[in-house]
Amino acid sequence: DAMVIQNPRYQVTQFGKPVTLSCSQTLNHNVMYWYQQKSSQAPKLLFHYYDKDFNNEADTPDNFQSRRPNTSFCFLDIRSPGLGDAAMYLCATSREGGEQFFGPGTRLTVL
């Protein structure tokens, strides 16, 4: 089945230790998104790629970076995780104008 896959599902990292979350898709969608969702809150868009064009939200901290080496893969890099970065990170994909399909998320814990 075509889908959005996120690895790992659970990630534990130490304060200040860089961490990378990955997302892959078999839907061949040209748009990919990264959301941060803290406990009991709505998902918050961090950035998205429209094809290779990177679009950063104005309030996304510099600590968060992203890479999209090809259509299928997109990575979220957190350069120096703080305790406040503990959250669920959701990857989503869409065609232009279409609904977004979400992956299962990666739950990040920062010790």
Next chain:
Amino acid sequence: AQKITQTQPGMFVQEKEAVTLDCTYDTSDPSYGLFWYKQPSSGEMIFLIYQGSYDQQNATEGRYSLNFQKARKSANLVISASQLGDSAMYFCAMREGLTGGGNKLTFGTGTQLKVEL
């Protein structure tokens, strides 16, 4: 100002009953799309239903229907014949503009639905 407002933090419904989850929105863009997503405790966001601002009829998908009242700027989700598996968090979301690169969604704060026997 909040673009998407969900005023019900939690709702209870009995199995087999219908339930309405409220959503109001605010936009000056004449072209927009409204979405409902379900998020079980596992965390995945599951797309349920979509309504475009120019759609004349209310969207329906199986047991889900969207009560779209444009003048009131409301897009309530109606779930008929509730099932235990419907227990989850439900998010209303809006995309301003119907097409265009990057379909940025703005989410409401969600409604936690619990279906009881």
